[in-house]
Each structure stands twice: as structure tokens, then as C-alpha cells.
Amino acid sequence: MAVTDPILSVEGLQTSFHTDKETIRAVDDVSFAVEPGRTLGIVGESGSGKSVTARSVMGLVDSPGVVHEDSRIRYHEPAFVQRMARRYPDRTRTRARTSSGPDPDAESNESDGFVTLEAFEGSGTDVVVDRGFVDLVAAPEAVVRAVRGREIAMIFQDASSSLNPLYTVGNQLEELLRTHRGLRGQEATETAAALLESVGIPDPHRRLSEYPHQFSGGMQQRAIIALALACEPSVLICDEPTTALDVTIQAQILELLAEIQADRDVAIVFITHDMGVIAQTADRVSVMYAGEIVETAPVDRLFDRPGHPYTEGLLESIPGITRRGNRLATIDGRVPTPTGDATACRFAPRCPKAFEECHAVHPSLVSVGDDGDHRAACLLQPTDEDEAGRLEYHGGESDGEVGEDRDGDSSEHHHDEGGPER
């Protein structure tokens, strides 16, 4: 597997909650990917859809939520893909691309496959997989269960629910090691102690026999991380893992996660509303607003040259004392609940830079500058030079004609300010 291949990729994820009154599009066409050893930050205010995105990946969306069947959630770990290809040969299909195997199309079964092989040798129950993926939306529940917690682990936003107050920390770790890794007795105890030690909990043997309430907040969070790591997952999703902790402990936990990542090459999806935390953790950032990703870029790039006014607002809120709050210091109002199709920019009602068009056109993600790795969904982003030049000719905000040639296809509309201002 090449270094740049993702271990987890999500494309066009849509998760809706259907109620009597309305359909809430909590996640509305979200795409992202994360590579081994890298951290993708997902940032946005309360209600932007971060947790529902994470729970969708885990196959844990609460009723009445539904992940749309056209969504793609792909897990690319070759050993797991190989296991599934051998277990479900009838539901395994092949894709030409870089295949080194025999005639790739010969064995294709396009109808209800959920395992896709891209580079492999042999076939059927002897197949050796170098590259491919399992589609978790199409996969049977048994496969999703095999992934959840073992291949992709999650630290939940509501940390208190992650530890059971009635059992010792040791019981909880050993139970996981028994059910998922088949470890028992002394071996399980030693492995549990080693796990506690690896997350920086001193005197691990004694702490195994203690109950969660005997741990401080920071030590509880370390124990929760130990539980998440017990099955040696390839991907760790952290949903606001430090929000409840004070600043010093928060910094220690972030450092711990970085060490774990360096040791284990685990891919991390780090969810937070705090741009300061993003700066410390992420390699790449996706900014979410009302169910959509409105900007995505490598972290330095996003901080240097934000391409979306919402990102600018989040960045301006960093030095404030709103760290634990979910409201932005610099932008009034709050995230709307997305119901129905997006027919306009969902941020426009709060946007200091919104113009008429923003209330009528739904912006799609376009490159910021000529960097294909940096994309923003904002009409302020010109999409190519000609167009930018033409719009410049039309002048600035005072130009009454600006709206007139913009009533057609939304994806081709731009505004003239030549990129973000700060």
C-alpha cells in the first residue's frame, strides 16, 4: 500500500433523521479521507454534523437516522479486505486499475458486492490482497460489527458513558481483550496493565483494580483511550476528547494521542469545535457547517489563507475565551438545522460577506487559488482566471448588475472579490 493511500475514505455521505414533521439532513454530501499515521481534523460549531458523521462511519446512527444507501464509507486495510474477500467470495468484485492479478474482470460480481479488490493475486478463498476496500454502507451488519471497535475505534463525545462505573477499569479492559482478542487470565491482565502504562497511567497493576470514580478526569480519559486501543485499531475517531478537561490536562492528552499515533501509525479523525486544538493536532482540516464541508485544506494552508468566511470566523474565535462554548465570538447566531435540499449557502444568513446571490445559489467546493488540495464552497472563490477577470470588470459590491447573469446553473457562479479578505 502506498503511503498516500487512505485507510478510510468517505464519499458523498448523507445521513438524515426522518421525523413526522421534517427531514433533518444532519450530514449532507460529506467526503473526506485519512491516511495511516495522519490526522484529519473536522471542525465546526455545535450542530454542524460532526458527531453524526463519526457515528455514521461507526454504523451507530441512532434511530430515526438513516445513512443514505448511495453514501460510500470505505475501509482500505489490506489484511481486513483480504479476510472479507475470502469469507465472502460471492460478494467480492474486482476493479482493473493497478491489478496484478489474473484477468480482473473475469470474477466480477457487480450486483451486490461490498468487497472490491484493486491489486491482488489468486482468487476465491486463496486470494492475497495488496490493495482494495470494504464498503461499510453495503456490507452486512456482521462485517460492520467486525470493523467497529476493532478496526475503527471511537472515543465518544460523552466520555462518561465510555466507562462503566460498576466495574473496575481492569474488568473492562480484560473483557474487551477476551471478546476481541481471545486473551484470558494472566495474559489478559498483563496486556491490560501494559495498555494502561502505554497511555501514561502510573502504577498500572494497582489501577486495574480501581473503579472509574477513583480516577481523575485526565486519568479517566487516558483509560478511555486505552480501551479504544485495546484492539489495535487502524483508525481512531476522537469526538471532542478533551472538551471536558482543563487546559493543562487537555495538552497532555493531545500529546499522548500524538505519541500513540507515532508508535502505531494509526490514522486519527479528530473532531472538535476548537481551531486551537486543530492547530495542535491536525495535518489536514475539513470545516463543517450545517451538514456540509465548506472548506478543506492542509492545516497550515487553512490557517494562512482561509477560503471561506466561516473558517475566518472560526479562526478569529481562537484567542477568545469561548474555548468551551459552542458559540462564535465573532459571528452572531447559530448553526441552522438543515432541512430539505440546500438551495442557497447555509452560512449566508450569518455571513458578513454575503451578497444577494449567496441566498439563491448553493455553492459547491471549488479550488482556492490553483491549489487543488485546498477547496472551499463559497461564491467568493473565482473558479478560473477568465471568469475572475470578467467578474472583476463588473466591479465591486456597488455593481447593480452582479446578480443579473447568475440565475442559471449554480456551480458556475462566482463573485468578483478575488479571494478571501481578512
Ligand SMILES: Nc1ncnc2c1ncn2[C@@H]1O[C@H](COP(=O)(O)OP(=O)(O)OP(=O)(O)O)[C@@H](O)[C@H]1O
Ligand atoms: N437522534 C437525532 N434525531 C434528530 N436529529 C438529530 C439526532 N442526532 C443529531 N441530530 C441533528 O443532527 C445535527 C447534527 O448534530 P451533531 O450531533 O452531529 O452535531 P455536532 O457537530 O456533533 O455538534 P456538537 O459540537 O454539539 O457535538 C443537529 O441538527 C442535530 O439536531
Ligand code: NI
Ligand atoms: Ni458532536
